[in-house]
Amino acid sequence: SIQGGAEAHITGSNVNARGASPVGFEYTTNHGEVTLAANDRVRLDSDYDGGTGTPGAVYKFTGTPGLFDLSDRNYAGAGWTPVSDDGNVIVEADNSSTISALIDSKSIAAAGGIGTSVAGSLGISVAQNHIGGHLWDYVPTDAPATLNAGDRVRLASGLIYEYMGSKVTSPTLTQGTSTGQQDYAHDTTNSLQSPGGTSSTLLTHAFIKDSDVLADGSIDVSASSTAAIGATVQAISAAIGISAGTGVGLSGAGVFTENLIGTSVEAYIQGDGPAATPAGIETKGGVLSVWAQDVSMISVDALAASVGASIGGSVGVSVSIGLSLAFNEVDS
Numbered sequence: 001s002i003q004g005g006a007e008a009h010i011t012g013s014n015v016n017a018r019g020a021s022p023v024g025f026e027y028t029t030n031h032g033e034v035t036l037a038a039n040d041r042v043r044l045d046s047d048y049d050g051g052t053g054t055p056g057a058v059y060k061f062t063g064t065p066g067l068f069d070l071s072d073r074n075y076a077g078a079g080w081t082p083v084s085d086d087g088n089v090i091v092e093a094d095n096s097s098t099i100s101a102l103i104d105s106k107s108i109a110a111a112g113g114i115g116t117s118v119a120g121s122l123g124i125s126v127a128q129n130h131i132g133g134h135l136w137d138y139v140p141t142d143a144p145a146t147l148n149a150g151d152r153v154r155l156a157s158g159l160i161y162e163y164m165g166s167k168v169t170s171p172t173l174t175q176g177t178s179t180g181q182q183d184y185a186h187d188t189t190n191s192l193q194s195p196g197g198t199s200s201t202l203l204t205h206a207f208i209k210d211s212d213v214l215a216d217g218s219i220d221v222s223a224s225s226t227a228a229i230g231a232t233v234q235a236i237s238a239a240i241g242i243s244a245g246t247g248v249g250l251s252g253a254g255v256f257t258e259n260l261i262g263t264s265v266e267a268y269i270q271g272d273g274p275a276a277t278p279a280g281i282e283t284k285g286g287v288l289s290v291w292a293q294d295v296s297m298i299s300v301d302a303l304a305a306s307v308g309a310s311i312g313g314s315v316g317v318s319v320s321i322g323l324s325l326a327f328n329e330v331d332s
Helices: none
Strands: 005-011 014-019 033-036 041-043 058-061 066-070 078-084 089-095 098-113 116-132 152-154 160-163 201-208 212-215 221-224 228-243 246-270 281-283 288-294 297-312 314-330
Touching: 005 089, 089 201, 089 246, 201 221, 201 288, 221 246, 246 288
Parallel strands: 005 201, 014 212, 089 221, 098 228, 116 246, 201 246, 212 281, 221 288, 228 297, 246 314
Antiparallel strands: 033 066, 041 058, 058 078, 098 116, 116 228, 152 160, 228 246, 246 297, 297 314
């Protein structure tokens, strides 16, 4: 079983990823004479025509600290390193949880004699592989016939509440504080509790929430889940009975495998921050992209084999049963 998840976010922040001091550099070539320390950055102004270097580019100082005239330097020479300052803002969450399982069960029984011989063999394999778990059963606008213990309700805010009480017929799931409505966060009499950190859902969330972001480059918010379960489950059973009189061979093989992937994959931008500058989400020269993908996969091979043989001088009885059961679910 794999639980947990991956989350990347910017919340309640003011992010300025534009090429302006002090984000991308400390000085420009128009500053004239300044005392440089190791790793200080200088941006060449667009009209720079002093020494060598690319106007508009940023260079990191790697020489000996001292006093320098920034308006006339050999930025392409020793003591300087060009810096890639693209101004991109990337919020990325990836999940690649994987379960690989091999379950093998074998059973062999043999009996021989003169008279009556009985042989019995039973092979059983059971495998349960879970990545995350079940997400929710209802939303507040649903009108289920019954509400049972363990049923989950997902609110518009994304919170999931699990019902812990007795069976209710024709329940009202509408969220609110009026009579007949459910106050999920505060009303303890209805036995609805938030799973919180114990939720079995595997979360992969990337988001910018209540924040201001200004970028020279691109703004990319992405969430990707490639959860996978690969399982091979097999049970083999063989029974042989040999007798000059009566021979009985009983053989049974059974396989049960349950594989579940429960994920919540989300990428979004919600609200903006309180700052006046920058205000909202803005890219000056790049692309704004928000995307989420879930390519979860289950691959299972289930094999049950049973062989029964009996040899008797007068009566021979052989019984063989083979059964395979596989339950697979991807819930996202």
